Amino acid sequence: MSALLEIKGLTKAYPGVVANDDVSFAIQPGEVHALLGENGAGKSTLVKMIYGLVRPDAGTMTLNGADYTPSEPRAARASGVAMVFQHFSLFEALSVAENIALGMEDPPKPRDLAQRIHDVSRTYGLPLDPARLVGDLSAGERQRVEIIRCLLQDPKLLIMDEPTSVLTPQEVEILFHTLRKLSAEGTAILYISHKLEEIRTLCDAATILRLGKVVGECTPREVSAAQMAEMMVGKSLSQPARDEAEPGEVLLTVAGLSMEPASPFGTPLRHVGLEVRAGEVLGIGGVAGNGQDELLAALSGERRSAPGAVEFKGAPIGDTGPEARRKLGLLCAPEERLGHAAAPDMSLTENAVLTGRVRKGLDQNGFVGWGKAKGFAEEIIARFDVRTPGPDVAARALSGGNLQKYVIGREILQDPDVLVVNQPTWGVDASAAAAIRQALLDLAQNGAAVIVISQDLDELLEISDRFCALNEGRLSAPRPARGLSMEEIGLMLGGAHDMHEVEAAQ
Amino acid sequence: MIRLEKRPTPSRFWSLSTPVIAVILTMIAGGLMFAALGQDPVEAIRVIFWDPLFHPQFASYSRPQLLVKAGPLILIAIGLSLGFRAGIWNIGAEGQYIIGAICGAAFGLALYPSENILIFPGMVIVGALGGWAWAMIPGILKTRFRTNEILVSLLLVYVAEAILASAATNWLRNPEARGFPGSRNLARHPGTDNPELIAGTGMHWGVVAAFIAVIAAYVLLNRHVLGYQIKLAGQAPRAARFAGVEPTRLVLLCLGVSGALAGMAGLFEVSGPAGQISIDFNSGYGFTAIIVAFLGRLHPVGILLAGLLMALTYIGGELAQLMLGVPAPAIQAFQGMLLFFLLALDVLSNFRIRFGTGRAAA
Numbered sequence: 001m002s003a004l005l006e007i008k009g010l011t012k013a014y015p016g017v018v019a020n021d022d023v024s025f026a027i028q029p030g031e032v033h034a035l036l037g038e039n040g041a042g043k044s045t046l047v048k049m050i051y052g053l054v055r056p057d058a059g060t061m062t063l064n065g066a067d068y069t070p071s072e073p074r075a076a077r078a079s080g081v082a083m084v085f086q087h088f089s090l091f092e093a094l095s096v097a098e099n100i101a102l103g104m105e106d107p108p109k110p111r112d113l114a115q116r117i118h119d120v121s122r123t124y125g126l127p128l129d130p131a132r133l134v135g136d137l138s139a140g141e142r143q144r145v146e147i148i149r150c151l152l153q154d155p156k157l158l159i160m161d162e163p164t165s166v167l168t169p170q171e172v173e174i175l176f177h178t179l180r181k182l183s184a185e186g187t188a189i190l191y192i193s194h195k196l197e198e199i200r201t202l203c204d205a206a207t208i209l210r211l212g213k214v215v216g217e218c219t220p221r222e223v224s225a226a227q228m229a230e231m232m233v234g235k236s237l238s239q240p241a242r243d244e245a246e247p248g249e250v251l252l253t254v255a256g257l258s259m260e261p262a263s264p265f266g267t268p269l270r271h272v273g274l275e276v277r278a279g280e281v282l283g284i285g286g287v288a289g290n291g292q293d294e295l296l297a298a299l300s301g302e303r304r305s306a307p308g309a310v311e312f313k314g315a316p317i318g319d320t321g322p323e324a325r326r327k328l329g330l331l332c333a334p335e336e337r338l339g340h341a342a343a344p345d346m347s348l349t350e351n352a353v354l355t356g357r358v359r360k361g362l363d364q365n366g367f368v369g370w371g372k373a374k375g376f377a378e379e380i381i382a383r384f385d386v387r388t389p390g391p392d393v394a395a396r397a398l399s400g401g402n403l404q405k406y407v408i409g410r411e412i413l414q415d416p417d418v419l420v421v422n423q424p425t426w427g428v429d430a431s432a433a434a435a436i437r438q439a440l441l442d443l444a445q446n447g448a449a450v451i452v453i454s455q456d457l458d459e460l461l462e463i464s465d466r467f468c469a470l471n472e473g474r475l476s477a478p479r480p481a482r483g484l485s486m487e488e489i490g491l492m493l494g495g496a497h498d499m500h501e502v503e504a505a506q
Numbered sequence: 507m508i509r510l511e512k513r514p515t516p517s518r519f520w521s522l523s524t525p526v527i528a529v530i531l532t533m534i535a536g537g538l539m540f541a542a543l544g545q546d547p548v549e550a551i552r553v554i555f556w557d558p559l560f561h562p563q564f565a566s567y568s569r570p571q572l573l574v575k576a577g578p579l580i581l582i583a584i585g586l587s588l589g590f591r592a593g594i595w596n597i598g599a600e601g602q603y604i605i606g607a608i609c610g611a612a613f614g615l616a617l618y619p620s621e622n623i624l625i626f627p628g629m630v631i632v633g634a635l636g637g638w639a640w641a642m643i644p645g646i647l648k649t650r651f652r653t654n655e656i657l658v659s660l661l662l663v664y665v666a667e668a669i670l671a672s673a674a675t676n677w678l679r680n681p682e683a684r685g686f687p688g689s690r691n692l693a694r695h696p697g698t699d700n701p702e703l704i705a706g707t708g709m710h711w712g713v714v715a716a717f718i719a720v721i722a723a724y725v726l727l728n729r730h731v732l733g734y735q736i737k738l739a740g741q742a743p744r745a746a747r748f749a750g751v752e753p754t755r756l757v758l759l760c761l762g763v764s765g766a767l768a769g770m771a772g773l774f775e776v777s778g779p780a781g782q783i784s785i786d787f788n789s790g791y792g793f794t795a796i797i798v799a800f801l802g803r804l805h806p807v808g809i810l811l812a813g814l815l816m817a818l819t820y821i822g823g824e825l826a827q828l829m830l831g832v833p834a835p836a837i838q839a840f841q842g843m844l845l846f847f848l849l850a851l852d853v854l855s856n857f858r859i860r861f862g863t864g865r866a867a868a
Contacts (some may be wrong), residue, residue, distance in 0.1 A: 015511065015858075302747050323750035334748060343742035345516075353734060354749045367729050394516075 003052070004029045004188045005081075005157055010059035012045050020046035021212040023059070024376065027205075032179060032200040034220060036232055037209035038429035040399055043192050046209070047159050050190070051083045052076035064156075074105070082150035083159040088142050092265050099134055100149045101139060120151050124178045137266045139166035139288050140174075147178070158182065159190045163258060165455065166288050167427075169490040176202055181329050194232070194430065195458075198223035208232055247465070248278030251449040252299075252330065252418045253311040257318075259298055267291040269298060270473045276449040281440065283464030283481060284453045286493060291473035292391045292453050293335065298421045298449070300332035301325045304457065312418070327358050329417030333407050335426065335453075337400065341407045344396035348388065351395050352377040352410060359414040378415070384409030385435065401432035408436050412443055419443060422453040426451035437463050457489055469493045510857040521803070521811035521855035525811075528847035535847075536840045541618035545830055553829055554822030554840070564825060570708025571821050574779050577713035578603075578771040582795035584719040585767030586662065587804040589760035591727075592739040596761055598644065598659030599768040600792025602637035605778040606769020608673050609636025611783050614698035615678060615690060621697035629698065630711075630773055637769015638762050640666065645761035649754045655761065667788070674785045693781035700778035712774025716813075719767060721804040731793065768792060801848055819844065 003026035010023045020042045027033045037043050048054040050061065050069030050293050061068040063079055070076040075084075077426070090099050091213045097114050100109035108116070114130040119333050121128045126144045134142060136229055143163060150158055162180075164172045170380065179189055179202065187423050193199055199206060208216040208231045216231040257272040276282045286292060298304040312328050322332075336342045344350045353373050362373045377391035384405045388398055395403060404424070411419055424440065425433035426437035444450045454460050460467055461481055468478040469492035476492050534554075537547030551666035555757040558568040582599045589596050596602075610633030617625055644658035678689040703709045739746040739756055747753065771791065780787055798816050803806030822836035 219767055300748060301750070321750050321752070323746060326750070332748075336744070339742045340744045340748055343745045345741050346738070350734070354738070354745060357731065357749075365730050366731050368731055368734055372731075 003027060003062075004031075004064060005068070006062040007050075008026055008060050009063075010046065010049060010056050010061070012049060012054060012056050018212050020049070020056070023209070023214055025207040025214060025217065027186055027188050027190060029156070030183050031205060032183050032189045032191055032203045033056065034203035034206035035192045035209065036194065036196075036199060036228060038194065038208050038232055039432075040211075040401075040429060041209040041232075042212040043209055044161070045212075047083065047161065047190065047192060050076070050157075051056070051159060066247070074360035077105075077153055077155075080156035081156070082153055082155035082157070084143065084146045084150055084161065084163060084164065086161040086163075090134045090142055090145060093133065093224060095131055095133055096128060096137075096145050099145055100130075100152065103149045104152070107393075113361075116152060117148055120148050120247075124151065125174060125183055127179055127353075140168065140171040143175075155187060157188045159192070161192045162194075163191075164193065164195060168287050168493045169457070169486045170494065171287075172198070196220075196228050197454055200225060210234055219314055220427060229430065233410060247280040248447065250275050250277050251275050251313055251315075252451075253314075254299070255309060255311070256303055257298060257309040259294060259303060259305060261294060262297075262303065267473045269294050272298075272473070272475045274451075274468065274475060274478070276445050276451055278417075278449055279444055280466070281444045281450045281452060281464045283460035283467045284451065284470050284480065285457055285460050285467060285473070285489065286453075286470035288455055288457065290470045292422055292470060294473070295470065295475075296332060296334055296420060296453060299330070299420045300334070323358055326355065326414075327417075330357075331355065331411040331414060331416035331419050331423045333411050333419070333420040337403045337407055340397060340405060342395040346380070347376045347377075347394055348391045348398075349374045351406075352380065352391075353498065356410060356414055380406055380409040380413055383413065384439070401428040404428050405432055405436060408439060412439055412461060416443075416448055416492070418449045418451070420451040420453070423455065424452060425454070425456065425459060457486070461489075467492075509682040509860045510853065511794035511860055513858055516855050518796035524851040524854055525808075525848060528844065529815075530849050531847045531851075532840070532844040535843050539836065539839065539843075540832065541777050543836060545832060550830060550832060552828055553587060553826045554819060554837075557829075558821040561825075564735060564829075566706070568825060570702070570706060572817050573713045574710070575817035575820055576813040577708075577716045578775055579709070579795050579811055579816055580763075580789045580791055581712060581716040581719055581771040581774075581799045582768045583798040583802065583809045583813060584716070584723045584806060585764030586795055587799040587802070587806070587809060588723065588726075588736055588766050590740075590799055591804050592736040592756055592760050593743065594757055594760045595656045596641060596659050596764045597656050597796065598641070598646070598661075598663045598666075598792070599795055600788060601659070601663035601788065602640045602765040603772035603792045604663075604666040604670050604765075605640040605772070605786050606637035607632040607772030607780075607787065608670060609633055609679070609769070610773035611689060611692060611776050612673075612678060614692055614777065618690065618695070618698070621695075623697065625697045626700070626711075626777070629777060630770060633773025634770045637772065638766040640769070641761045641765020644760070645758045648759055648761075655757070659761075662790070670783070670787060671785050674783050674787070678783050680782075687785055689783035691781045692777045693779075698777055700774050702778075703736055710774060710778045712771060712778060715770060715774065717810075720806045720810045723771075727806065732759075735830065738793060750796060768795075798847065801845070805850075815844075 006026045008024045010020055012020045013253045023046060041293050044206060045054060049056050052073045052075050055326050057483065065240060068079060070079065078385045097110060097117060100117060101113055107113060117130040126148060128144045128148060141184050143166065163175060183189055191203055206218050206220045210232065220376055230234055253275045255273050257269055259269040267290055272295065298305055301320055302322060305318040310318040312330055317325055338344045353362050353368060356376055360376050362369055362376065380386065381388060381391060386406045387402050408421065408424055424436050440450050440452065452460060452464060461484065464481040466478040467481040469476045471493055533551050537551055540550040542548045557564060558572065559565055582603065586596055587601055610629040613632040614625055614629045640662060642771065643662060644655040647653040647756065648655045664762045680688060680690045700710050735746065735751045738749060739751055761808055776783055776787065793814065798812045801807060801812035821840050826832045826837060827834055
């Protein structure tokens with residue numbers, strides 16, 4: 001059988017970095033082919049070349065035996081290559097059908113389109129109502145819009161970039177079912193991910209990239225996840241570990257916290273209650289857009305609430321601002337690194353002042369001590385292994401993983417009593433993620449309380465003592481993380497409300 | 507094909523050298539334009555850039571004008587730059603300048619004919635308060651009702667102009683002027699005058715205030731927490747809120763400071779170079795200062811240089827009209843070229859230019 005897409009010697013260099021170096025592999029028709037690699041390994045550049053967004057410097061691609069040199073995504077789509085991006089490009093204020101029509105070369109009449117959306121969504125088991133507003137959809141449903149948009153074009157090759165990062169375990173099952181059905185019908189799927197277990201259950205073949213080069217190929221079902229991880233990272237990873245300890249006194253209490261969202265498509269918080277003790281890691285799971293940002297803002301002091309809704313060591317702090325909370329010892333690291341946790345165009349030294357001013361005494365009589373600030377930045381860089389030429393570099397020049405290490409390190413080195421982190425390892429490569437998790441565990445070990453908000457359930461199960469789920473702005477009652485199964489977690493993520501009503505009634 | 511590539515960090519070399527290159531390019535392009543108008547380009551450029559300072563005959567008149575014109579521009583632009591850095595757009599400095607002049611002049615005239623030495627400092631304070639209060643209108647409307655400060659501050663310029671007209675023709679009119687509009691001359695009355703401090707330099711208290719403002723803004727932006735917060739709020743508003751910056755406080759502070767400095771500039775002008783409140787007292791300093799602020803890249807030292815350069819092209823332009831008969835629109839086009847080149851070359855400090863086909867090798 002001849003390959004559907006054959007790639008030979010594809011090379012693409014950007015200033016200072018070779019993103020793809022002589023990459024060759026082939027995808028058979030109907031095959032689910034995994035593209036595996038850490039962040040920065042060159043996966044995105046490679047698929048962008050296949051999808052016509054980036055032109056290769058050298059190398060050839062052959063699609064169905066014919067030369068394939070897409071000059072733009074439209075040409076790629078015309079040749080039967082479709083792509084679902086990690087970040088959706090949808091208009092929240094438009095309906096599903098309108099969004100799909102916008103992405104088509106010549107959209108059919110609205111009524112016919114709605115019918116076709118119905119047909120495709122039924123055939124592939126992707127329930128979706130064409131008339132609903134995208135702004136009201138969950139992340140999983142938005143992804144379905146993108147997938148159906150691709151399927152309407154009848155692709156021969158479907159590229160999916162990190163599709164499960166925003167899905168609940170149940171939604172992942174639905175997606176896999178769809179992908180298997182597509183593959184059985186002869187559509188090849190190029191599946192990008194760094195979640196090894198997923199790849200083992202879904203994919204027929206895998207190509208592993210490291211630093212822009214193909215470092216291995218394997219049949220995922222026949223090798224272990226650990227073997228694949230080693231190929232991907234180039235060394236074996238240590239599992240985060242710590243000693244067992246009894247949790248201490250309650251440091252942070254949230255009770256009956258309700259808050260309207262700041263933006264029209266945000267999620268309101270509804271009667272959120274939690275408490276976290278010294279030496280404990282509380283994991284908060286949930287699919288993106290269920291109130292994670294709002295919860296972090298309420299804890300950091302960016303959004304104020306009734307004084308008693310948030311209590312720190314028994315003192316009401318709900319109506320205080322971020323600086324006052326930092327002074328007490330409640331520190332936060334938001335999800336969005338560039339623009340929220342750090343200012344992109346400012347140097348690392350300036351970014352050290354962003355949150356470190358009060359606790360690190362970086363100012364005197366209102367004047368910033370830049371020497372001290374630089375020393376603090378250098379300490380973060382050294383202690384957290386941040387790869388950068390020095391503290392004078394702008395934050396946006398750092399890779400995602402390095403900046404995340406810097407941001408988390410900045411908070412940890414301020415010796416917090418309570419640390420709240422949102423998505424601490426999102427988009428961070430495996431070895432940096434392991435380092436960050438270990439640092440959070442060490443912090444808890446030393447007597448701090450840590451709240452980890454994350455969509456990565458494996459991560460939460462690995463490091464949390466207790467786990468609760470955030471769903472549509474409601475927080476479930478916490479359960480011990482040890483021994484929780486994926487099914488139980490799935491149920492918590494789906495039906496958190498009832499559990500909380502019970503707790504509130506007590 | 508030419509491509510622009512974003513630099514990981516802005517280039518220091520280019521951000522320092524682009525202003526010089528821009529001036530040279532303006533001389534070349536402007537020279538071509540003057541040549542097309544039938545003028546000797548070298549002569550015209552010399553009249554604009556050299557003669558205002560060094561012409562044997564005219565320089566004694568035009569040299570002091572440099573500081574007289576640059577002073578208010580710099581003083582206002584420094585205030586505006588703080589707000590612009592924080593993403594707060596006070597476009598109405600012209601109005602704050604007028605109100606500051608009226609309030610300060612009214613204070614001085616109310617005490618007329620006293621010659622107490624405390625009157626002038628009092629006028630400065632009242633002038634600054636007047637500008638501050640006028641800027642508080644868009645500030646409070648923005649923080650309370652989320653109105654747009656660009657529109658409100660701009661429209662208040664026209665209100666201020668109406669108040670100026672009524673002051674000049676009515677309630678501040680000189681009672682001894684036999685019906686002519688305009689107030690008493692403050693510059694010719696000891697106690698209310700803002701004199702030339704060093705003869706032949708054009709240096710008056712407003713110029714001193716401008717220099718102090720440059721230094722204060724430099725220290726504020728580079729050393730003080732407040733300056734850090736201003737920069738942070740402009741570059742990354744979410745990060746600023748995360749850091750604990752109160753947006754409301756920052757809006758009122760930036761608008762207040764820029765209004766107070768504009769008001770002071772107005773007072774120094776009315777008590778010095780202009781001398782009196784008249785219908786056409788305002789001459790666009792408040793608007794030109796916006797250009798000066800951006801020309802100086804919102805940096806205090808940059809604003810100082812930009813203010814001087816801007817003043818030079820104005821004086822040189824007038825001189826060229828006078829001596830060579832160059833039409834006024836040509837001078838404006840020349841000034842426009844300078845702006846154009848400065849802003850266009852700005853791209854070099856953030857981007858790298860690549861020449862290449864970018865085509866896939868087969």
